Amino acid sequence: MSGKAKRDGVADIKMSDIARHAGVSPMTVSRALRDPASVSEKMRRKVDAAVREFSYLPNRIAGSLSSKRSNVVGLIVPSIQNSLYANMIQAISDVLRANGFHLMIANSGHRLDDEEALVSALLAQRVCGLVLHNTTHNKRVRDLVAKTGVPVIETGNLPAEPLDMVVSYSNFEAARAMTAHLGRLGYRKIGFVTLPLRDNDRSEERRRGYFAALKELGLPADPSLVLEAPGGFSEGADALVRLIQTHPGLDAGFFAGDVLAVGALFECQRRGWAVPGRVAIASFDDLDLLRHAVPAVTTLRIPRHEIGRRSAELLVNRLLGAPAERVRIDVGFEIVQREST
Amino acid sequence: MSGKAKRDGVADIKMSDIARHAGVSPMTVSRALRDPASVSEKMRRKVDAAVREFSYLPNRIAGSLSSKRSNVVGLIVPSIQNSLYANMIQAISDVLRANGFHLMIANSGHRLDDEEALVSALLAQRVCGLVLHNTTHNKRVRDLVAKTGVPVIETGNLPAEPLDMVVSYSNFEAARAMTAHLGRLGYRKIGFVTLPLRDNDRSEERRRGYFAALKELGLPADPSLVLEAPGGFSEGADALVRLIQTHPGLDAGFFAGDVLAVGALFECQRRGWAVPGRVAIASFDDLDLLRHAVPAVTTLRIPRHEIGRRSAELLVNRLLGAPAERVRIDVGFEIVQREST
C-alpha cells in the first residue's frame, strides 16, 4: 500500500506561520479563511496579505482530521472508458465543484469484489459520500455502508432494496417500452442483443423487459433470438449477422447496450442491407453518434446527465444538512423514433 | 467551501481501540496493518482478529497527516466527456490502483484560470502527484508547482519548457505527417478543420503542422482552407460543407479533432458524395468508431492508453523513491491508412 509519496517540507508554511506574520492568532486565520464574515475587516486584511505573501495553501488533510469533515466524494463506475458514464461523471463533477467538493473516481470493472475493495479504500480515505453505479452489492459493502452511515447514491437501476438514495431509470421498463414500440411499428421477429448478464442487474432487467413486451404483444418468446455480446462495434455486427443467419425472417434488432447498434448498422451498410427495409435497428442510450448516423438510429434516451446532476445535488444537500431520508428518484426515459425503424 | 459533511461517530473505531482489544500497543497495530512482516506471527493474529471483529478501517486522513504522505494523485483534464481522455484516465486509474494510489479527477473546461483553481484545490488536499492534460499554464500554476515540488506529469503535447515530466506525442509532427501523407496520396487541395485554437496549444500545434507540410509539398498555404470548429458531429459536417462551397475543388479534408471527421463522413453519406471519390477524409486520434465506419477512416493513431499508463508509472516510480529528474517521453504516433483516403 501507499508509497513514499513524501511531500517534503519545501516551503511548507502552516497556519501558525501565517498567524505570526499577520500578527493575529491561528484561530483568526482559520476563521478568516473559512468564513471571512466572521472576522473584522481589519483582521481579514492582515490575514489575506500574509496568505498572499506566502501563497499559503491550507492543509485540508489536517482540517479534515480536526473537523471530522471531508469534502471528497467517492464514485465507483463499472468502467471509465464509456461515454455514458462520462456524461454522468461530468455532471457530478460540475455540481460537486460548484459546492466546494471534490471527486475521487474508481472503476470496478463490473466485479463485485473489486467494488468491495474500492468501497473500503474510499471509506478509509473518509470520503463524505459515495456514488455507486451499481445496485447489487456484496454483503460486506452493505454492512460497511450501514455501519459508517455515509450518504450513498445508487444509480444505473432502480433496486428493490436501496442502500440509501437512488437516482435512476428502470431498465426493465425501458427495454419493455422499446420492444413494445417495435411491435407497434409492425415488427414481428425482434432479435435482442444484450451486454453480458453476469453480475449485471441492469442487463438482466433489460432482458426481462424484452420478454415482458413480447408476451404483451402476443409474440413467442424465443430464447434463440437473444444474444449476449460484450459491448463494441464488431460484436454488434457479429450479433446481427448471427441472428439473421439463424432467423432469416428477422425484421428488427434491439441492441441493448453500448455501440452494438452502430456496429450492426455499419455491417448493414457493408452488406448493402437496407435499414429499416431489410432489418430495423433500435438502440439503448442516446449517444450523439446515433442521431448523426445514416440512417439515424431509433433509441432510448436515458438522461445520463440529469442522473449525474441530481445524484450530486442530493448528496450535496444531505452533506449540507438535509435530513437523512431514503429518496428514490426515477428520472424516466424516452423513446426517440428515428429513421432506422 | 466544504459542507457539513460530518461523518458522525457511528461505530467510529480507532486504532487505539483495536490495540486495546487485541492486547497490544497502537504501534503494533499500525505496523501489523502497514507492514505485516515487521511484527511477529502472534501479534499479527491478534491484530487481524480484532480488526476483523470490528471491521476496522484505518483513517487515512490521520495517517496522511502524521506521515506527511498521501496516496492520492490529482488529474486535471479539459473535459471528462471525451473518450480520448477516458482511455487515458482508465489507464492511469488502473496503474495507480495496482500500486495503492487513488485518483482525484477534475476538469478545467479548457480554461486556464479554472486549471489554476483546481491545482490549488488539489494541492490543498495534499495530493502526492499531479497529471495535467495541458502544457500551457498560468504563472501561479507554475509557481505553485515549483514551490511545492509535487511531481507533475504533463500530457497532450510536448512543451518546450516542461514543468517536470512529460509523456506525450507531438501534435505538430502528427498533423504534419498526416498532411504529408495526404499529399503523397495525390491530394492537392486539402482542407483543415481544427478545434478552437484559443488557450489550446495542441490545436495550435496541429495547425502549424498542417501548414508546414503544405509548404514541404509545395502547395499554397490558403488560410481559407482552415476552419475552426468546436468538436462534434454536426460541426464536422458543417465544416465540410462550407469548405466545399468555398472551394469546389477540395479533394481532401483533414479533421484534427474529436469526431469531426465522422460527422463529415455522415454528411457525405447523406449527400451521396463518394468518399474518397468526391472528397477524402482523414482524422486525428484512433477512435474505435473510425475503424468501423463505412468507409473506414484514415487517421492518426495516438497511443492514449499508453500515455496514461506511462504517466502513471512514472509518477508511481517517483513517489516510490525514483530520483526527481526531468523526463520527456515521446510516445509517437502512427498513420493508419484506411479506405477514406
Add this chain to the structure above:
DNA sequence: CGTTCTCTTGGTATCGCTACCATCGTATAA
C-alpha cells in the same frame, strides 16, 4: 558466562488544523 547484536514491542511527541470555551471591549438597555 558475560557481552554484543538483532529483532520486537511500546511510549511519547508531533502532524496542522478546528472545536470549544474563556475573555475582552463595546454597544445596548435600564
Add this chain to the structure above:
DNA sequence: TTATACGATGGTAGCGATACCAAGAGAACG
C-alpha cells in the same frame, strides 16, 4: 451610570494516526 448582551479574538486540547527513540528478550559470539 451600571448592568447585560453580543461580537470579535485568543488559548488549549484534541482529531487518529505515524516517527523516532528506548527498552526488553533472545540469539550468537568470544
